[in-house]
Amino acid sequence: MTMHVKDRLERLSDEAPRELGAPADLWRRGRRRQARQWLAGVGALVVVAVVGGVVADPVLAPGRVEVATPSAELRLPDVFRQPGAWEPAFDGPPGPLAAVGPGVRGGLLTERNAWWGVSGTTGESRFLDLPDAVVGSEADPALSEDGRQLAYWYTGATADEPIVQGDAEPAVGVAVLDLVTGDVQRWDTGTPHGLMTAGLVWAGEVLWWVGGDFSTGGTDEERDGQSSARLVVHTWEPRSDDRGTPEGVGVSMYASGSAPGGALVPGRAGSLRLLVGDEVARRISFDQDLLFQQSTTPALSPSGLLAGVLHEDPSVYDDAPHPVLVGEVDADTGAVLLAPVGDVLAWSVLGWRGPTEVLVDATATSDGTQRVIAQVVDVRSGDVLGPLAEFHGNVPDSFASGVWSADVVDAPDAPFAPDHRLVGLALAGAVLLLVRAGLAVRRRRDRS
Amino acid sequence: MTAPDSFEAFVVARQAALLRTAYLLTGHAQDAEDLVQTALVKVVPHWRKIADDPEPYVRRVLVRENISRWRRRRWREVTSDALPEVLAEASDHDELLWVRAALAGLAPRQRAVVVLRYYEDRTEAETADLLGISVGTVKSHARDALARLRSGLARESVERT
Numbered sequence: 001m002t003m004h005v006k007d008r009l010e011r012l013s014d015e016a017p018r019e020l021g022a023p024a025d026l027w028r029r030g031r032r033r034q035a036r037q038w039l040a041g042v043g044a045l046v047v048v049a050v051v052g053g054v055v056a057d058p059v060l061a062p063g064r065v066e067v068a069t070p071s072a073e074l075r076l077p078d079v080f081r082q083p084g085a086w087e088p089a090f091d092g093p094p095g096p097l098a099a100v101g102p103g104v105r106g107g108l109l110t111e112r113n114a115w116w117g118v119s120g121t122t123g124e125s126r127f128l129d130l131p132d133a134v135v136g137s138e139a140d141p142a143l144s145e146d147g148r149q150l151a152y153w154y155t156g157a158t159a160d161e162p163i164v165q166g167d168a169e170p171a172v173g174v175a176v177l178d179l180v181t182g183d184v185q186r187w188d189t190g191t192p193h194g195l196m197t198a199g200l201v202w203a204g205e206v207l208w209w210v211g212g213d214f215s216t217g218g219t220d221e222e223r224d225g226q227s228s229a230r231l232v233v234h235t236w237e238p239r240s241d242d243r244g245t246p247e248g249v250g251v252s253m254y255a256s257g258s259a260p261g262g263a264l265v266p267g268r269a270g271s272l273r274l275l276v277g278d279e280v281a282r283r284i285s286f287d288q289d290l291l292f293q294q295s296t297t298p299a300l301s302p303s304g305l306l307a308g309v310l311h312e313d314p315s316v317y318d319d320a321p322h323p324v325l326v327g328e329v330d331a332d333t334g335a336v337l338l339a340p341v342g343d344v345l346a347w348s349v350l351g352w353r354g355p356t357e358v359l360v361d362a363t364a365t366s367d368g369t370q371r372v373i374a375q376v377v378d379v380r381s382g383d384v385l386g387p388l389a390e391f392h393g394n395v396p397d398s399f400a401s402g403v404w405s406a407d408v409v410d411a412p413d414a415p416f417a418p419d420h421r422l423v424g425l426a427l428a429g430a431v432l433l434l435v436r437a438g439l440a441v442r443r444r445r446d447r448s
Numbered sequence: 449m450t451a452p453d454s455f456e457a458f459v460v461a462r463q464a465a466l467l468r469t470a471y472l473l474t475g476h477a478q479d480a481e482d483l484v485q486t487a488l489v490k491v492v493p494h495w496r497k498i499a500d501d502p503e504p505y506v507r508r509v510l511v512r513e514n515i516s517r518w519r520r521r522r523w524r525e526v527t528s529d530a531l532p533e534v535l536a537e538a539s540d541h542d543e544l545l546w547v548r549a550a551l552a553g554l555a556p557r558q559r560a561v562v563v564l565r566y567y568e569d570r571t572e573a574e575t576a577d578l579l580g581i582s583v584g585t586v587k588s589h590a591r592d593a594l595a596r597l598r599s600g601l602a603r604e605s606v607e608r609t
Contacts, residue, residue: 005597008547009472009567015544016464016471017481023459026485027451030492443580 045428052427053108053420072096074147074402075409077123082393083116087417089127093182096120096147098403101396102135103127106419120147120400123411130177131184132156134197136168140397142200142207145261147400149238150177151200151207154186163193163214170194174209176238185238189213196229199253203262203275207236210253235278244278255292257308258351258401259300266292274300284329286336291322297348299358299401304329306336307349307358307379321345324360326379342382347372351404356380359388359404366390454499459488462503466510472563473514475552487513508578511560515579518556550600557581558593565590 020026072095080099085106098120105114105127113135116127132154133141141152155169162170172195173188189195191213198210212229233253235244250267257264262276264284272284290298290308298308306329309322324346325338346360353359357376364373364387372395376385388408463484470480470487487510491498498505551559557579564575565586572590576583 005562005594006566006569008543009563012544012547012551013468013472013567015477016468017477018464018467020459020463020467020481020484020488023456024451026459026488027455027492029485030489030495033489034493 045432048428048431049421049424050108052424054424072121074098074120074400074406075123076389076403076406077118077120077411078389078408079123079125079411080118080389080391080396081125081411081414083125083127084414084417085111086419087126087415089114089129090117094119094126094128094179097143097150097179097400098123098147099396099399100128100141100143100150101394101398102137103394106421108421108424115141115152117150118396118411120403120406121409123409125411125414130154131175133175134168134171139168139171139197140200142202142256143398143400144202144207145204145258145400145402147403148179149202149207150179151175151202151209152177153195153197153200153211156188158192158194159190160192171197171211174200174207174211174234174236176207176236178238185241187234187236187243196231198231199256199265201253201256201263201265201275204277205237205239206275206278207238208253208263208265208275208278209234209236237278242278246278246280249273249280255297257292257298257300257349258399258404260302264298264300272298272306282334284334284336286327286338288325288338290325290338291348293348299349299351300329301352301355301358303355304331305352305356305379306338307341307352308338309346309348309360310338310340321347321362324349324358324377326358341377341379344377344382344384346377350374350399351401353388353404357385361391361395364390452495452499454502455492455495458502458506462506466506469507469563469568470510470514472551472567473511473556473560475548483510483514483517504578508580511564511578512580515556515560546600550597553600554593554596558589558596561586561589562593562597 074096075098077098080101082101082103085104094117096119097117099118100115101117103114103116104111114127115130115133115135116125118125128150130141130150130152134153134155139153141150143150152175153171154173154175156172158170158172164170170193172191173186175184175186177184187209189211193214195211196214198212199208201208210231210233212231215228215230233246233249235246236242250265250273252266255266257272259274259276262274262281264272264274267273267283270286270289272286274281274284284300284306286306289311291311292298298306300306305326307324307326310325311322322345324341324344326341327336327338329336341358344360346362348361350359350361353376356379358379359374360377361372362375363370365371372391373387374389374391375387377383378385466484466487467480470483471477474480474483487506490509490513491502491506494505495502551562554562560579561575564570564578565572570578572583572586576586579586581589
C-alpha cells in the first residue's frame, strides 16, 4: 500500500510547474523583505521605547512635595542637592526656598538647562518651572532674604534682531515669583534687542536690578562679536510695585554679599555699599582686598561684624581657598580693620549663623566623594565648630541669606528617577524578550 | 543586491524538485509556485550561513510556510471536477483527481508528513526535524493520514469498478 501511495504521489507531482521566476528577482525580493523587516523591528522598538519613556514620567514621578504654610519658618537643609536630570519639578508654588542653582533637565531628545531650588522648609530639591526664565551664567536669579521671593530674568520676543549673552535666550525683563502664592510680576523693558544683564540683588523687600539695552551701533564687523549696552540701576518693590532709577549708584552688582535687611554690593576703590530698601545706607571701606564671589562673600552680621575672604592678588583669579577675615565696621566712618580668623581657609563666606559664628565653605570627603561643605567657624577663637550642611552637585548661585541662622532640617534622599530613555529601552528589551519567549513556547507546543 | 552565484545555481538546479513537493503540499500549480518563491525569498537573509548545504533549510521553510499559510488564511483547497487541460487526455485522469482530493482532505501537517515520508522517502526523524514536531507526532500523523488515504483510494477503486 505504501508503494502504491508513493507511485501515485510521484505521478501527481508530474503535474507540478517546472520553473520559477528569475533567481535574481527572488534575491532582490528577499533583500527588500529583509530591509522591511529590519525597519519594522527597529521602528517598533523605537515606538515602544518612546512610549515607555513618555509613560515613565508620570509613573515614576515622586509624590507631591508638602508645601509650606505662609507662616512656616525657614529651615537650613543639611544637604543642598542638585536634582538629577530626570527628577521632577515642584508641582506648584514650592514655598520659601533656601537656595536656587543651575542644573540640567533630561529630555527624550535633548537636554536643557534649568533652575532648581531647595525647599527652605522640607529640604527637598526639585526643578523650578519658571515661566520664560533665562537660564545661563550671565543671568543668575536672586532669592530674597526670607526665601519667599525669587527674581529672575525672563525672555520673550524682541522688536528687532535679538542680541544675546552666551548661548542663553535674550533677556527682555525681570520677573519676581512669589514662591508662596505662585504670583508672578514682570517688569517688561520693551527692549528692542534684548538686555545686557548685570545683576539682581535683594535689599530687604526691594529688588535692585542692573541691565541695559544692547546697542547695535556699527556694523557686525566693527562690533566683532562684541556687544555693548548702557547699564542702568533700577529698584523695584514688587509688593507695592514702586519702581525707581536711582542716580549716582554704581552699576556693578554682578555679585552681592548678605547683610541683615539689605545687601552688600561692590563700590568704588575696593569699598562696599550697603543697600537697605531702595537706598544706599552707607559705604564700607576696608584695609584689605576682599573676594567677591556671586552671592556668598562678604557678609555683614546684625552686630556690625564684616566677614569675607582675602583676595591676595585681585588681578588673579585662582581656585584656591583664601584666609577668612573678620572686622568690625566703624559706626561713624564705615571703615573696617580686617584680621584673619585663626588659620581658617575658605572659598567664601556664606553668612552669619550667630553673633560670633560665621559659615564658610570648604571641602570634605564623604562616602568616598569630595564635596563642598558649609562649616561653622567661631570668629573669636578661630575654631572650626563642625560641618552644618553639604552641597551635592553644583553649589547654588543664590541663597536666602536668612537661612544661615535657621534651624537645620534633614533633607530627604533623592527620589528614584532613572533616565526615562533607559526605561523606554528596558521596556523595548522586555517586549523583545516576551516576543521571543512567546515564539519559543509556540514552537514547543508545535513539537508536542 | 546582486544574487550570489550559489543562490542562482541552487534555484536553477532544485526548482523543479521543490515545485513538485510544493505542488503535493498545496494541490495547486500557482500556489506551489508562490510557496516555493516565498520560501526562497525567506531564506535570502540567511543565505551566507546555509550556502554550503541550503536544501534542508529551504525545505524546512517550505513545509512550515505551507502550514503557516494555512493557519493564517485558513486556506484550504477547493477541489475542482476538472484538472488542467494538460491532464485531460491523461489515461489516469480520474485517479489523479482522487489522489489530489484525498490529499486535500488531510490537515496540512498530515499532508506534509505523507509527502515527506512517502514521496521524499525521509525518515521519521528527518520528517520530525523538518516540521519541528516530535517523532511520535510524525508516527501518529502518518498512521492517520495513510488510513484516510487508503480509505479514499479504496472508495475510488470501488466506484471505478
